[in-house]
Amino acid sequence: MGVTLKQLAASLGLSPTTVSRALNGFPEVSKATRARVQEAAQRANYSPNTRAKSLATGRAQAIGHVIPVSTSHEMVNPIFADFIAGAGEIYAQSGYEMILRVVPDADEQHAYGDLVGRGAVDGIIVHGPRVRDPRVDMLTELGIPFLVHGRTSQVNTPYSWLDINNQRSFRRAAQFLIDFGHRRVALINGLEEMDFARRRRSGYLDALGAAGLASDPLLMRQGEMTEPYGYRAAQEMMQLPDPPTGFLASSMIVAYGLRRGLSDMGLKLGRDVSIVTHDDELSYLPNDGDVPMFTATRSSVREAGRRAARMLLRLVNEPDCGPLSELMETSLVLGASTGPARA
Numbered sequence: 003m004g005v006t007l008k009q010l011a012a013s014l015g016l017s018p019t020t021v022s023r024a025l026n027g028f029p030e031v032s033k034a035t036r037a038r039v040q041e042a043a044q045r046a047n048y049s050p051n052t053r054a055k056s057l058a059t060g061r062a063q064a065i066g067h068v069i070p071v072s073t074s075h076e077m078v079n080p081i082f083a084d085f086i087a088g089a090g091e092i093y094a095q096s097g098y099e100m101i102l103r104v105v106p107d108a109d110e111q112h113a114y115g116d117l118v119g120r121g122a123v124d125g126i127i128v129h130g131p132r133v134r135d136p137r138v139d140m141l142t143e144l145g146i147p148f149l150v151h152g153r154t155s156q157v158n159t160p161y162s163w164l165d166i167n168n169q170r171s172f173r174r175a176a177q178f179l180i181d182f183g184h185r186r187v188a189l190i191n192g193l194e195e196m197d198f199a200r201r202r203r204s205g206y207l208d209a210l211g212a213a214g215l216a217s218d219p220l221l222m223r224q225g226e227m228t229e230p231y232g233y234r235a236a237q238e239m240m241q242l243p244d245p246p247t248g249f250l251a252s253s254m255i256v257a258y259g260l261r262r263g264l265s266d267m268g269l270k271l272g273r274d275v276s277i278v279t280h281d282d283e284l285s286y287l288p289n290d291g292d293v294p295m296f297t298a299t300r301s302s303v304r305e306a307g308r309r310a311a312r313m314l315l316r317l318v319n320e321p322d323c324g325p326l327s328e329l330m331e332t333s334l335v336l337g338a339s340t341g342p343a344r345a
Contacts, residue, residue, distance in 0.1 A: 005046045014042055025096050040095055064099040065089075065314060066123035068114055070107045070130075081253075081303050082129065085151065088307025089127070096315055098124075111140060118144045125318045127151055127310060131197045147317040149326070151310055154197050162317060162325040164310045168198050171299040171332040172205030172250060175278040178297070178334065179248040180213045183343035184276060188221040188246035190235045190256055199224060199252065202280075206250060221246055232259020240267055240275075247343045251279040257296055261339075272341040281335065294337035301332045 005013075011021040016039070024031045024039035031039075042048075067086070086100070093100055101123055105113045114137070117123045125147040128137055135154035138161045150163040172189075179187050189206045192199035203222070210217050220242060225231045232251060236259070239246055251257040257279035261271060269275050281298035313326050 010048050061124045064101050064123045066101045066117045066126045069104045070110045084303045085307040088304035089311040092308050092311035118146045125314045132195050133197050149314040160325045164328045166301045166330045168201035169205040172202040173208045175299050176206045176209030184248035186246040187248045189250045191224045192227045192252045194224040227253040227256050229255050229259040232256035233263040236260045236263025248276040254281050271339040276340040297337040297340040298335045299332040300335050
């Protein structure tokens with residue numbers, strides 16, 4: 003049986019009010035105290051009484067996530083699962099529930115309005131932002147605290163977001179291959195109506211331009227980030243009169259497809275052809291070991307979930323603190339999939 007808030011407070015020599023404020027991210031609690039309380043809560047397996055807290059605060063004590071079905075291939079995938087796992091840790095520590103609503107595209111606006119209108123959630127995290135995403139204006143008009151996981155271009159309304167630096171990440175990845183002597187570098191991107199994919203393409207083109215290399219439309223593809231998509235891209239591009247010697251892949255799943263396609267043609271990664279992929283450090287599909295399989299630009303999507311949840315809860319508890327933003331950088335992990343370009 004778990005401990006109560008009073009018991010947790012007594013064990014720490016703090017008042018129940020201080021412990022409650024620490025768990026809910028109130029700014030007047032010091033970082034040291036907040037960390038001490040959260041660590042003790044985890045050790046004691048403390049679970050806040052959400053219903054009692056909701057009655058006391060007049061809040062729903064819940065955060066909403068609305069997922070449109072037709073674009074779910076871009077976000078309801080292992081990346082989304084790890085993000086939710088990270089966010090869920092913070093919600094649980096702070097006494098919040100998660101409401102996940104999966105709806106057809108046509109019902110997405112209604113789903114947001116319903117959650118807000120019924121007072122079912124105190125805040126919303128927006129997933130899979132597109133270029134010129136209309137949800138920013140819609141949620142601003144609804145008056146609900148929200149945070150975008152990613153960013154959206156060409157929107158003038160201020161909003162809160164957390165993103166990785168996709169443009170710099172892919173500029174660095176392309177530059178890495180160029181420094182290895184590769185002059186024919188292909189981009190196997192996600193759907194470019196998605197903002198992250200648009201930024202990755204920009205970074206790729208920046209690196210080519212800086213190196214004085216012309217971009218070739220035959221070496222650029224966009225599509226659903228699946229393994230067969232990567233396989234087809236490898237098979238078809240290697241049949242070009244002037245095929246690529248290096249590939250940039252927008253996800254590990256695409257990179258596995260590229261690897262299979264190249265292997266079926268008798269080509270060896272790192273010797274005949276190189277691949278740099280983006281790696282979201284997935285819990286179930288690790289790219290690790292003494293020498294990782296792929297050279298990759300890496301970020302922790304689980305950590306992104308934790309940070310996004312903390313930011314949103316702060317927006318809920320301090321309505322005037324926003325908009326908030328955080329740009330996470332990726333690291334470049336060297337693996338066996340890259341080597342000098344062959345003559």
